[in-house]
Amino acid sequence: MSTAQILPGTLELLILRALSLGSLHGYGVLSRIEQLSSGALLVEEGALYPALWRLERQGLVSTEWGVSDNNRKAKFYAVTRKGRAKLGEQMEAWDRLVAAMALVLRNGVTA
């Protein structure tokens, strides 16, 4: 299966979506995005962290230090109430965008 770079500005949306299924550490977020996209979406690993920290600073995710499956100290992220609301908004916006894009692109193709 071929892979695709994610669109600029959508990384935060993907992170929020991944975290909406349960709290994860950074590596876990990465794995879940790959898993959800069946490996189709490629996230630049390091770039994940500034995005996570931005979300933390905006109060969309909360953090807590805990222990990972392989018994290492890890920082876990969870979506806050505010983050959930934001995720809802962004998903709607995304749907509208995709629908509009599809409309334009398909119309162009069929015409």
Added chain:
Amino acid sequence: MSTLFERLSAWLRQAIGRERFESDMAAELEFHIEAHADALEQRGLPRPEALRQARLKFGAAEKYKQEGREVSRYRHLDDLQADLRDAYRGLKRDSSFAAVAIAVVASVLAANMVLLAFLDPYFLRPLPIDGASRHVELSVRDGEGRSQEAWPLAAANRLIAEDNPVLEHGYLFSIRRVIVGGREPKRSYVEVVSPSYFNLVKPRLAMGRALSADTRTIDRAILLSHSGWKRLTDADPRVLGRQLLVDGDSLSVAGVLAEGAGGLEPVTPDFWMLAGASQIGPRAASATYSVGGLLRKGVSADQAAAALTPIVRTLEPPEGGGPDHREARVQPRLTLLRESRELRPLAVSLLFLFGLVTAVAAANLTSMHLARATARRHDLSIRAALGASRGRLMRHLLTEGVLLSMIAALLACGLAMASAAAIQGVVFSVVSDFGMSMLPVRIDGRVAAFAFALAFVIGIGCGLLPALQTTRMHRTIALKRDGLWLSGTFSSGRLRGALVVLQVALSLPLLVGAGVFVRSADNANRVDTGYRLDGLIDLRPEPPSARLIERLRSLPGVRGVTVVGNAPLEGHLPRVSVRFDGNEATLETNEVDENYFATIGIALRQGRGFFPHETASRAPVAVISQATATRLWPGRSPIGRAFEIEDTAIQGQYRRYEVIGVADDVMSGMFFRGRDASAIYRPVTLGAPGVSSVVLRVDQEEAPALEALRTACADLGAFCEPLPVRKMLAQQRVPFEVASLISSSLGVLALGLACLGLHGLVRFAVVQRTREFGVRLAIGATRRQILTGVLGESVRRVGFGIAFGLPVCLGLSTLIASRIRFHVLETFDPLSYSLMPLLLLAAALLASLFPALRAAATNPISALREE
């Protein structure tokens, strides 16, 4: 020095969790790589290879950390650190600029700190009691506007009774002068208070206990202040229980206050004792007490006054049972110093003077910043070209200004401590001679905080204008895109010129003020009292007796002895209301015996002095001063005429006096009011109420002679402390000397700042205009023309400054003259008004002379080649 920065920033980072932030970030990224490596290892890769691949996949960790820092709350801290580092390097490069600027700011900061340190404990700090915001003092005003502020003990006690509906923690107090000790008696001040005083004032004790109602019943105890303990007992560590002789009465020491602790008075007495514990001294029976306390919660001052008026009216019913118009007044008193009519204009003008000198320094600093920013055009334009925004450049410039001020503030703390100690030494030494002590002047946290705040304001304020100006220029240049400097004129030059004019204009009032006050102190030193001060001794024997007077008179070297109500220069003379020929006047009066005029040396112009039988019987005769004679009966002889004086004890009762003599006008009250505008001398003799001073004329007033007087008193079982009248005059002069010291320091500071500003401006302008001078010289201008041209410009600027400054001076003088009238203070002193502008001009010329000479010495060839 860079290690200082590293240390400082390390400390800062630790202080606000920065270290933790960094380590968390590193741990998180490391976990990611480890977790990824774990996954790869599970797929069969050896650990080292798994780790290598995980790291490769992760990318540049440092880059992401940097992004993390940028979104973190530490971003501003990082920027600040970078700005501070840049600012520090910049200042280090221009170390001469930095040194001058720091000196300028530090000097005014130190001046302001010292001022605040002196004012704070008296004017600003709340009284050291719980509920200080409800603290009040009582007075009574009668129908004719006269006010009464003290009552006999019984009446005062009624006012502070616990059932008082509006007042709680009521207390009474009275400041009294006493003599303490046997062998070497000392004049001392005691505050006599009610036991309730110490329920309100809970002073910090160094040892023993405060006074309470119990103490009174057990023994007659006193509580020493820290200074009293040092002065009266030579800091005796085992002073508790020791007996002290107070006006010949033995009292025991119950406690000693800690250093710096005091009561509710601006001047801390040597000790406190309880009213009624001991009725000591000739004036104790007639002593009156003031009343203070806290308003009960929710009661306003007006409500309290209304509620107290009926109580006040029952205290002493009016003579003859007429309608009583007396009303209670409740005056809030929140700080040590009471509000007063004379104090306020003094404090305001003091603040104004310090404000002026601060403004001069600020103008100076702004001008220096402008010059520096202009000189750094190149540096700044490169930064702008590299993409620094205007805001970034401004922040950089402002950081530099603030850093500079902060260093100056640190320096100022040291300067202020040193000068506060010096000034305190001068002022307090005179006061302590009289058994009073003032609160120690401390450069404490409050004062330092104020200095740093002011430094911050100065740093931002003085840097802002130059920063705006310079960065605006950069934007224009950037828009022009040629990236090079047009060697055009730069309007900061004009701005700096205006700042110099401002500095001169603001300095002038300070200089004129310095002139006026120095002259007034000089006048005070040369004041002519109208009698000879040498050998005039005020003796306050306790108890005074006829035998003692005879003994004193027989001592060798004693030329005269006189018994008086008010010794010369002891303070204001009492005022009485006088009726004469159907008119009324309020005049000052003194009571003296038959030897007064001869002993003091006051010539009688007309008539005669008192005979012994007149003083013995307190006959209805009076000697009046020349000024009084002129005032009551202008152009006519007063001898044989009569006037009536109201009895101080019984209101509305008058006693008739016949004028038998006219004496020369002399200074007998406060010297700064000049020779008495009015004085009525009435005959009195030893033993009459209110008469306690014995004044001696002696040949020598050195220590052995004074010791002989003490011994003579002690031989007859009396206590006395001889005080040369000259010392009283010295005490009265203190405020003038202090004013002179403060104003001349400020004047010198302002003059220095203004000259520094002018010097900097001219020097800078000369460098900037080197090419112009070169051209002018090349086409035939003489060096003299260049010199006079540069100097002329300075003169013109200073002239403008003086023209703006003079109206400010005149306004200030008018204000002060309308509030304060002292005979030695000539607020429109013509000498100061004419000399100070000349001094300013001369100093300014001198300051611009060297740069001007340099301009004149320009070598045209090299100047032209430079471009």
